[in-house]
Amino acid sequence: MQVGIVGLPASGKTTLFNALTRGSAATATYGGRTEVNVGVITVPDSRVDWLADLYRPRKVSPASIEFIDGMGGQEARERRSGLGADFYATVRKSEALAVVVRAFEDEAVPHPKGRLDPVADAHEVISELILADLGVVERRLERLEKESRGAKADRARALRQVEVFQRLREALESERAVGEVGLSEEEREAIREVELLTEKAVALVLNVGEEQLARPPESAERLAEYARERGYACLSLSAKVEAEIARLDPGEEAEFLEAMGIEEPGRSRFIRVCYEALGLTSFFTVGEDEVRAWTIRKGTAAVAAAGKIHTDLARGFIRAEVIPFERLREAGSWNAAKEKGFLRLEGKEYRVQDGDIFHVRFQV
Template identity: 40%
Template sequence: MGFKCGIVGLPNVGKSTLFNALTQTAAAQAANYPFCTIEPNVGEIAVPDPRMEKLASIAKSEQIIPTRITFVDIAGLVRGASKGEGLGNKFLANIREVDAIVHVVRCFEDSDVTHVEGKVDPIADIETIETELMLADLESLEKRVDNLEKKAKGSGEDAKVAKEMLDLVKRSLVLLRDGKPARMVERKPEEEKLFHSLGLLTSAPVLYACNVDEGAAATGNEFSKRVEARAKEEGAVSVVISAKIESEIATLPAEERAEYLEAVGLKETGLDRLIRAGYALLHLVTYFTVGPKETRAWTITKGTKAPQAAGVIHTDFEKGFIRAETISCDDYVALNGEAGARDAGKMRLEGKDYVVADGDVMHFRFAN
């Protein structure tokens, strides 16, 4: 698996149009009225990676199996969602299950598409959603304080965990009451798992997708520049994308897409930019397994060591890990495969402490 992104945004910002384009399905209704998406629609797509074609060609692989990204189109949010307005409760429950939030922000003028707030103001839109998520987190955490304080007075492992969680809760409350999202809480690596267990809506990293009209797809516009500045301030990421162009590309045969992109002044699809930005946001990298049967991509977190990377394939690989035969993708291609890389001394035997690099071609040795 790659990662799971929840697509959120106010009604009528192009959220479902973008979802349909990205997943190349018509599963989500795209209509000019609020709440046209009643249940979260889920779509999985292959992550494009041009390296795989080269590797598979050299190894004469029977098939290519890319890693996948899951998009969840979540019902449109409105002001008051934290109090259950609109489809607020469904929205808030579904958003807890994603690795990252793709916040689609309207950065286009169109008199035919009404704006739920009556005007196009991307920063106000961002603040509306962020405020509702922070209010929901505040309410959730404030309800837990008394119970955690009681548990923390006890003894044993449960009390120890309660004290640690209470500390995280209080640090999060300080930020939330100051109008800042929980993801800004400073925490140690060993606190990450416990922090994640709090299930806070504002703890997930955010990627802003600036939905612009076709004419601004290559350059962005004043609206998207304001979002980009906002993203930089808060350590988030922004991508300019045109849902209309992505919809057009989704209907074209693969051989016609490059020509279409060139005609509208783009070098790559918005999907490619979105995935690359998402991988960077979540600190993800890809390694490959290559052979005559298949060339396959595996997604791991940057900094993952070889045994844990092997465990992504199968838990037995991690438990019985002995070593990993490793070749960089560039060396594998330049030296025409495993035999050439081995002869040139470019195949390395890596042990348990090896940190897997993006693009590594790996073959794991393990004990049964």
């Protein structure tokens, strides 16, 4: 899974990137950074740990998330606000966007607009994303309209897509995100290659100061309401505090969290929010060679899950052997679970459930 981190200058998005990835990317005010930061983290999952203890495999592969903190410096120098067209290319391939908005006060790093209004900041970022998508849609429409006058073989496909992209243009011109249009699965497939920003799942991240952790600012509820109205996920954290936590070893981290009165690191909460926003779930493959967690969307069919492991498994799919994780843990081993009748044989259309232990019978 890939998550792009976006936000206005001085919102703390690179500090959040460091907190999430335990990194040390340089932070700067406004125009000081022009490179892209990329970091990968593993998704903590006690089920993977238990399966690794059971199978003692040569390799353990937890699920992972790649975070992309794109450049914003050039646009910031030119406008002292906003994100900039060059920035978007770095996050278009992301499956979700984390929009960082600021609630903390820091005289050394003033807000570029001279305000502390997280809802206004969120709206400005979303408006920038809509504007960027509108440019992409208009360019695609120009191309499709040329194709619709071309060879007969291309004409019918182009005309169908023209209708879809015209609907998107109308929505974007009305400041509505692509995700609000209500496209069918076939229509979503038709627009997938253009990687529209406002079709992606969005999590609003309210970046608060340390002193605001115990008493959240009034703007937190307003931002949560803004998120609910648009179907976005929302959470509050202090990127600065989380970055400090990320530099600690596990023992020191537990002591620090207790001293700060923080029940769970923001990193863990953020991962959970990303999974919920994207409707993601995990299934597992096990054996002496490897124990691996696979991330899929909820409702994924067994044959599609098999294809995620290897295309041959989908092509030659016969049946999936499935044991729910809790049943395997109860039985203590695959064979014992099978003897207790916990193993099921499922067909292509079975919807894979969170925690399924999955083995594919196939023939090619």
